[in-house]
Amino acid sequence: MFIAGLTAREIADLCKKNIATVHLHLKKREKYEPGFYIKHVEALEARGPHRVTTQWRRRMREAHEFYSTHGRLPLRAGDFSERSLATWIAEQRRLYDRNELPQAKISLLGALPGWNVNERTQENEMRWRKKLALFIAFVATEHRMPRYRTYATQEEHVLGVWLHNQHQRRAQNRLELWKLEALNKAVPGWRSRS
Template identity: 45%
Template sequence: MMYEAGLTVREIADRCHQNVATVHLHLQVREKYQTGLRAAHEAALNDRDPDRPSTKWRKCLEEVIHFQSDHGRLPRNEGDAQEQRLFSWIAVQRRSFNQGKMSKAKETLLGSVSDWATDTNQRDLDERWRAKLIDLQDFVSEFGTMPRYKNFVSEREHELGVWLHNQHQRRTEKKISEWRLELINAVLPEWKRRS
């Protein structure tokens, strides 16, 4: 039945916990007695979603689930070879999902991995950006002026002045993301005027 439904020999072997060669041999014998079995299999296989979760894909998913369970986090790129391989696999899944190319079956199965669709590097960058904006807001509240990157009084002023200068440049070059621009405009409307 599984073969007629379009499952591959490897998928059947994995689901039945059998050797691939054993399943293959069984199906060869069955084809002698059930005419049209192979044609039905190939038709069903062609109708399946080309982005279906393969056995290899499912094994990678299991490894990621175990890794997250053992370490309390997703794999990172700076770990050992296995962790880097899992990190790369998740990055490929995330890219496929963000481009709208992922099958619903894979999306559903990945639901058991928390935070898999979040680009952790971008999330960290965004958190640091928000922290800088809060620090800038505190500075302006404390001193009543925007920080300067030239002729600064303290290292904190210099650091915030450089950061603010970079935001001005990104805005001018239209390289600042829309949400960042909206947030900085809402928090400090006077930031556009250079002091």
């Protein structure tokens, strides 16, 4: 494992042995097999700077436990531990967006729902879904589309502006497919005539 590029800490964790025991074994191995350590260094460098380390696995485990307990990803507004995890996930997301995250990490992070979605994007999507729910309720109650010019209430005006924006985004091919599908499913006649 050592000459395959695994660190002493990774070997100790995998074998469930004390790290001092692993170091002792590796020291003896170098004595009987000269060049053993050099092979390790070469293999470790080949793994690259973004390899899956023991510490990385530990942070991944902590993030998964947090998600299992709270039903959401950690936020930067939480306590120190939660902020630390949120920062770690944000760093993974940043590396992913820059195509610098190795496939092994991407696969392991796949068990953490929404890890690669930007927090601001998530908030915007939640806000959009709330507006959609209000829009559906308005249409069900009033039996018409909300207006943004000749509105009866301030709530209708807000929904009318929101709907107008959806029309414009659709016409400019800037409305995401999932939003278009959600609107079509919720209120089939929502589209403007353009």
